[in-house]
Amino acid sequence: MTKQIIIVDDERTVLRNFEKLLKKEPYKVTCFNKGHDALEYMANQNVDMIISDVAMPEMDGETLLATVKADHPKVIRVALSHLNENKRITRLIERGLATQYLFKPWNNYEMKLSIKNILEMNVYLMDEENLGKINNLEELPSLPSLYMELTDLLDKDADMDDVAELISRDQAITSKILKMVNSAFYGRKTGNIIQAMMTLGLNNVKNIVLTNSFFTTSSDSMDKLWQHTMDTNRLCLALYEKCLNKRMPSLFGSAGLLHDVGRVILYMFHNDDYNDLIKEAESTEYTLVNLELENFHTTHQDIGAYLLNSWGLPYAYVEAAMFHHRPMDERVINKELVSVVHLADYYATKVLSPDGTHNLLDQSVFDFLNVTREQVERVVESMK
Incomplete structure (x- = not known):
């Protein structure tokens, strides 16, 4: 079935460029220069993806995407902006109104590939055969109530005291936040949750x-x-800062924490059997992913990606969960992030938590990131 994409932008030149760009692609593309017109169209059409400019008169992108999320939750929501509109993009992603973003002006090849990959990933995650394998895990967890309360507070622009009061109700989470911020990487010494x-x-x-x-x-x-996810996350931050010489994008600063969420689910539903697989991966040449596929007919990567996608988390997190063992897969859009997560996951297992499960290192990520293995391993050693 032909996928239907709608583009919303008040700049007619942008709309013409999209029409020209996607003219020969296998999509039905409809363009609007007003959000109200797009919503009216969507009321009677099966739309697969909306790409909306974030800065428009009358109805801006935030309002439009919030309405689409409420009325058409299955539609893929992509924010379109200029590079200097990062704050608006950040707000849209944090509120869950957009799961991916694209910038203008764009490279035609990269734009077409991004649209193709987003659509194909969504099809894969919604595929009945894949869902059947995942649903064998009984009922997957829903978003925790504390997370939803926190999201609601942030949507209302609550002040930090209210957020701190909510977080402080859970001593386990408060302890983990303080432990993380007092680690050597952040260099803070504080017992103040704010x-x-x-x-x-x-x-x-x-x-x-x-x-x-x-x-x-x-x-x-x-x-x-838990220790592995913590090690992976702080190593992601360090690799960005010390090897790539820039800060990790704040929107995706928890990619290391969330990349192995599928493994947690497998523990929850197949504890003893999964422990046996992990021991086999540690003592043989078989990778954990191959053993998962053989025994459960799915992998922690698929499960994690499905779960994060179903919760509406940013597409970059979904990719990190799905591809952290194969970062050069042609379907990956956020290759830099996924490559860094791949390295962090590998070295967190090998060096920082050496009793972890066996996995393989994709050597091509060093060339892609323009770093050497020696550079990366010096950073890893400094964090032991």
Whole structure:
């Protein structure tokens, strides 16, 4: 079935460029220069994706995408902006109104590939055969109530005192936030939850709340996995800063925390069997992914990507969960982020938590990121 995309932008030149760009692609493309017209059209059409400019008169992109989310939740929402509109993009992503963003002006090849990959990933995640495999895990968890309360507060632009009061109700999460911000990487020494949240950023606090909801029971396996996700996340931040010489995008500063969420789900539903697979991966040449596929007919990558996508988390997180063991897959849009997560996951297992599961290193990421293996390993060693 032909996918239908609608483009909304008040600049007619942008709309003409999109029409020309996608003219020979296998999509039905309809363009609007007003948000109200797009919503009226969507009321009677099956639309697969909306790409909306964020800065428009009358109805801006935030209002339009919020309405689409409420009335047409299955439609893929993509924000379109100029590079200097990062604050608006950040707000849209943090509020869950857009799961991906695209910039103008654009490279035609990259724009076509991005649209193709987003649509194809959505088809894959919604494929009945794949869903059947995942649904064998019984009922997957829904978003935790504390996360939804926190999201609601942030949507209302609540002040930091209100956010801190909410977080402080959960001592386990408060402890994890303080532990993270007092680590050597952040270089802070504070017992003040407000200062800690300001250091981490509220988007990262949200994702700590989300991740922590899975680690409600303590066991040797779950404790090791929590430590691995923490190590992976701080290593992601360090690799960006010390190897790529820039800060990790704040929107995706929790990619390391969320990349292995599928493994948590497998622990939850197949604890003993999954522990046996992990021991086999540690003692043989078989990778954990191959053993998962053989025994469960799905992998922690598929499960994690499906879950994060169903929760409406940013597309970059979905990609990091799906592709962190194969970062050069042609379907990956956020290749830099996924490549860094791949390296961090590998070295967090090999060096920072050496009793973790066996995985493989894709050597091509060094060339892609324009870093050497020696550079990366110096950073890793400095964090031991």
